[in-house]
Structure formats: structure tokens, C-alpha cells
Amino acid sequence: MSTARRRLDPEQRRAQLLDIGARLFAEHPYEDVWIEEVAELAGVSRGLLYHYFPNKRDFFAAIVQRASDQLLSATEIDPNLPMAEQVSAGLDAYIEHFIKNPHGVLAVNRGALSGDQTIQAIIDDELAVLRRRMLDALALHGHERDVAGAAVLGWLAFTRAVCVNWVAQQTMSRDEVRELCLRTLVGALGSTVHLEEPPR
Structure with missing residues (x-):
């Protein structure tokens, strides 16, 4: 109607x-x-x-672009905060964005037009910004930054998949999603960074 x-x-x-x-x-x-x-x-x-x-196609691309812009805006954290607080706050903001925008995130992540160059460019740009922010927060340089960059990129893909599944299925609590993603990040970074979460 x-x-x-x-x-x-x-x-x-x-x-x-x-x-x-x-x-x-x-x-x-x-x-x-x-x-x-x-x-x-x-x-x-x-x-x-x-x-x-x-x-x-252009209509769908505009939906994807808006969702990406909203995510990047929502997850922009004060770079002057201590490293662990930046990571923790960024993850909280990421999860909160998925909660507040279920239609947008599910539309983007249904796999439609995954081979489309325009759609892929939007997703790649989003991941590049999130990756750079994370590496800046970790204050890594040189070879350590390169190694951690590969780990962070994999972690971002993992976190995205977990959050999409959570929004669609609601099989875990928010705290469980957060803990799973944070522990996976710690494991992915290994000995490169000693990431200890601040008190909540």
C-alpha cells in the first residue's frame, strides 16, 4: 500500500x-x-x-554508499584516547551502528551485486578507512604495521560477518558478540600488540 x-x-x-x-x-x-x-x-x-x-543499480549503490558513510561517521573515535579505549569504543560504535540500522546493513550484506565494481569500490574504501583508523590507534609503523594490517583486514571481515549474522538471527547477546570480536582481534594481532581492554 x-x-x-x-x-x-x-x-x-x-x-x-x-x-x-x-x-x-x-x-x-x-x-x-x-x-x-x-x-x-x-x-x-x-x-x-x-x-x-x-x-x-544506481539506486542500490546509493543505499550502499549511504550505509558506508553512516558507519564511518558512527565509528569515528577521538584519536587522543589511549589505544585500548579507541579500539574498545570503536567496536562498541560498530556494533551499535548495526543495531540502529538493521535494514541498511542487511541490504548491503545480502551479497547482491558483489561483483559490481562500483559496489566493491565502496566496500573497499570503507574497509581501508577502518583499517587505517585501527592501525593508527595501535600506533604501529614499518613492517609491524604491514603485518598487523593484514590481521586487521581479516578481523574486519570477520567482525562484519559476525554482526550481520547477529542482526539477522539474534542468536547471541550483544555482550557475547562484543567479547567474541574483541578476543578474535587479540588473537589475530598475536604478539604484535599487547591489547588489554580498559574497564567498562
Whole structure:
């Protein structure tokens, strides 16, 4: 059922369309989502939707980009905090983002268009920023930074998969998710960094 059309400014209308799209892509495979349904739910014409997004692929890419931007904004931690506090706060913010944006994160991580260059570039850029922030927090340089960088990249992929599964299945508590991810990071870094979590 379509919603009554409200007069929104362009930024609000674009955000509304992305919200609806994120929900639909989270609930259905990419190929089962129709632009016509998005327009109907928003109470707008297909022509207006295409004014914002030329095609379905660009629409999905915009959803992925917004989700990535929101994640990077939510996980930006004060670089002046002690190392362990930065890591702990960053992980907490990451988990909180998944809690607050279940449709967005599930839409992005359903595997749709995984081979698309634009989508992959957004994901790669996001991982690069998160990796750099983590390595900066660990204050590593030279070869140690290179070694830890490989471990951090693997840990980010692991943490993403755990959080996506948790949001979709709810088989663990938040504390269990946090503990699992933190212990895995400690194990991944090995003797490179002695990471002790600060009191909560």
C-alpha cells in the first residue's frame, strides 16, 4: 500500500527513497525488488524516482554508499584516547551502528551485486578507512604495521560477518558478540600488540 504523498524537499525525498529501498533490499533478494514498488510505497511516480536514481543499480549503490558513510561517521573515535579505549569504543560504535540500522546493513550484506565494481569500490574504501583508523590507534609503523594490517583486514571481515549474522538471527547477546570480536582481534594481532581492554 502506498503512503500519502507528502511535500518533501529534494534531500528529504531522496532520504525517504533510500530508507524504503534499504528495507526492501534487506527483506528480499536484489532481483526481487522492483523500482515500481519503491515508488508506490513512497507515494511518488516512477519518473520522480528515476529523477534521483537513473536505474536500479544506481539506486542500490546509493543505499550502499549511504550505509558506508553512516558507519564511518558512527565509528569515528577521538584519536587522543589511549589505544585500548579507541579500539574498545570503536567496536562498541560498530556494533551499535548495526543495531540502529538493521535494514541498511542487511541490504548491503545480502551479497547482491558483489561483483559490481562500483559496489566493491565502496566496500573497499570503507574497509581501508577502518583499517587505517585501527592501525593508527595501535600506533604501529614499518613492517609491524604491514603485518598487523593484514590481521586487521581479516578481523574486519570477520567482525562484519559476525554482526550481520547477529542482526539477522539474534542468536547471541550483544555482550557475547562484543567479547567474541574483541578476543578474535587479540588473537589475530598475536604478539604484535599487547591489547588489554580498559574497564567498562
